[in-house]
Amino acid sequence: MSKFQQRQQEISNGSHALVIGSGIAGLLAARILLNHFQHVTIVERDSLPEQPQLRPGVPQAVQSHGILVQGQRILEQLFPGLDDELIAAGAISVNWGADVLYLSSLGIAPSCPSDLITLECSRNLLEWAIRCRLKTAIRLQFLEATQVKKLLTDESQSRVIGVQVRDVLAGSHLKDEWDNSQFGELTADLIVDASGRNSSLPKWLEELGYPTPRETVIDAFLGYTTRWYNCPAHLQTDWKILCVLPNPPHQSRCGVLEPIEGNRWSLSLYGFGRDYPPNDEVGFLEFARTLHSPIIYEVVKDAKPISPVYSYRRTENRLRHYEQLSKFPEGIVALGDAVFAFNPYYGQGMTAAALSALVLDRCLNQRCRQSQNALIGFGQHFQHQLARSLKTPWLSATRSDRVWLTSEDTMTMGKPNKINQLLQQYVEEVMLLSMDSPEVHRTMIEICHMVKPPIAFFQPNIAVKVLRQAWKRKTKLSLFAQYYEPSITKHE
Ligand SMILES: Cc1cc2nc3c(=O)[nH]c(=O)nc-3n(C[C@H](O)[C@H](O)[C@H](O)COP(=O)(O)OP(=O)(O)OC[C@H]3O[C@@H](n4cnc5c(N)ncnc54)[C@H](O)[C@@H]3O)c2cc1C
Structure with missing residues (x-):
């Protein structure tokens, strides 16, 4: 049979x-x-x-293959005790408010108290x-x-x-x-x-x-390239994950260095808009040096690689x-x-x-x-x-990717309307604000990790600060400041 x-x-x-x-x-x-x-x-x-x-x-x-905080929580809900099993198998607990160093062209995001935890490990281990x-x-x-x-x-x-x-x-x-x-x-x-x-x-x-x-296909032509390393022995850092962010549309390159089981690092380098990271050893490392901050390059240049450079473009x-x-x-x-x-x-x-x-x-x-x-x-x-x-x-993924589309793609999709342009400016102001405000930074993490819906960007305590900042910076959003909170314009 x-x-x-x-x-x-x-x-x-x-x-x-x-x-x-x-x-x-x-x-x-x-x-x-x-x-x-x-x-x-x-x-x-x-x-x-x-x-x-x-x-x-x-x-x-x-x-x-990092899972978002919301995903981690659902996994534990579906399989009670899975978190402990992953930790026993070598996964590393990361608090996204305290253990992650975010670097962008705006600066370094402040750490913030949070219960936003994921367990970092390879996709092979999780599956x-x-x-x-x-x-x-x-x-x-x-x-x-x-x-x-x-x-x-x-x-x-x-x-x-x-x-x-x-x-x-x-x-x-x-x-x-x-x-x-x-x-x-x-x-x-x-x-x-x-x-x-x-x-x-x-x-x-x-x-x-x-x-x-x-x-519906929206392609930012992202190159996703990864190499695994042994973590150098005795390395002491106050971060567990390093994130060097892109600066759309000018800086298309970014990278994330994260720990996985077996005392290893997984380093992923990304390039939007066909700015694909090379998959040869020297080119890969050089690409890391050209990110907005060379910190990832400095950290891994002497670490021992334990895998080839893996490239993926169907993204x-x-x-x-x-x-x-x-x-x-x-x-x-x-x-x-x-x-x-x-x-x-x-x-x-x-x-x-x-x-x-x-x-x-x-x-x-x-x-x-x-x-x-x-x-x-x-x-x-x-x-x-x-x-x-x-x-x-x-x-949220497709709106963020719009900025990388070619004019041909944009014609197919249609240009973002005025409201979407304003929303985009609003989010940019929130990102700027998050550099000085741990509270706003935590809200950003919660939204990115699907713990809160994007409407949380508009909660009154954030909206007032955003509009105040926009008013000072004289961006297009400042027009809205007087409607949202007339006192902003009176005070300035
Ligand atoms: C480069 C890259 C990086 C990624 N990084 C992340 C990340 O950091 N975080 C994250 O959350 N997600 C990430 N993802 C996405 C993630 O891999 C998937 O979204 C997630 O695993 C869900 O995929 P799936 O189970 O639907 O499909 P898959 O993981 O592709 O699994 C499909 C399965 O179906 C089997 N199969 C296919 N056809 C047949 C058939 N005819 N008969 C029997 N079996 C079949 C395949 O063998 C496979 O096992 C990444 C994806 C890519 C491409």
Whole structure:
């Protein structure tokens, strides 16, 4: 009996959900599905390593992968005790108010008291730790080295009822020729596509005669390049992370040096607008020297590199608008990078995956699942809720990236209107203010880490200071000072 037939037999009693892909989004979705279905299967085309190691299906894992504070909190909510397990495995606790040195052309941001904590580690370790937790769930099974090839539907093609899968290892010696014994079928009540940026769902939908989602692509042409180092012994610093920020649109280069497990550093250098960091050793280090501050260069120039320089350029923001489809089959949903793929510079991807898992939970909770009929319309409902929930991180990444777009891209997108221009100026004033105000700096961190919504920039105590500053600096925003707080203009 093949592994597929065996699994099909195991799931024949009770409800079953199947997840395509065991990246962060797939793992977190599977954790939620355990609350709602008797059996859960994660189908992954890679063989999954027993230790925290790189695997071919997620080539981006060699790049720095910091999770945002909001994402860290959701992980601990979904897997109580995970924080302690990560620390035991070598992850480093970082307080973003106190342990991070931010340098920008405006100066050095002040430290501030905060409870904004993340655990810094490699993506390999984080994914492995979550996978280990899920492996203890007896109602869940990983089908490794198994690739989903297409969707199976009922006769009317209105409901997806399963997937056709292929045993990747069984076919490996045959090169391009496959025999039928490598293929199998698995049925499920709900299928979750979490197969990442290269998801085949649009193609599968087309094959079934469904419309495919419109895509919005906003590409700041960011080069993301990483190298790992051993931390020099006995190095004493009052920071754990160094962030040298860009200064759009003049200075497109920036970098982050962060600790990961095993007493190592992960150094990522970034260049917006096709200013790609080189991937040769000398060029990489030279690029670090040309950042707004050479501090990262000074710190790493004598440290021992322990990896090649890894380069990544598929960094565009890409949104597949499943929520706008007039027709979508029952029995399937999509989440993670398969729907919302962000410019990774902003570090939102894994946190967005965690938020998506919570949306899935909420939507499933709303539905009575006593019969299959209860899931009618579920896919469309979920995609709408997902789009609503991730609208803010999408807008914040794509608005920030606008500044790097070519005039051709800007023509496609349309120029930012007056309101957006003013908002942009307002945010620039907040950034300037944050250099002198620990309180404002903390609010900025909270917004960047999705702990607070961007509307927090406009809370009265910040707005008054911003407008006061704008008035002094005689920027366009100062016009608003008298409307917001007439006393500002009287006092000056
Ligand atoms: C350079 C770079 C740096 C990044 N840095 C950060 C960061 O600092 N912080 C952050 O939060 N996010 C970061 N991200 C984003 C982050 O990697 C993803 O957003 C996050 O991991 C969620 O991805 P996912 O699970 O949807 O997809 P993926 O991680 O791509 O996983 C998809 C999985 O599906 C499997 N698969 C694909 N097709 C099939 C199939 N047909 N059958 C079976 N299995 C299949 C793949 O093998 C893979 O395991 C970065 C991304 C890049 C590119």
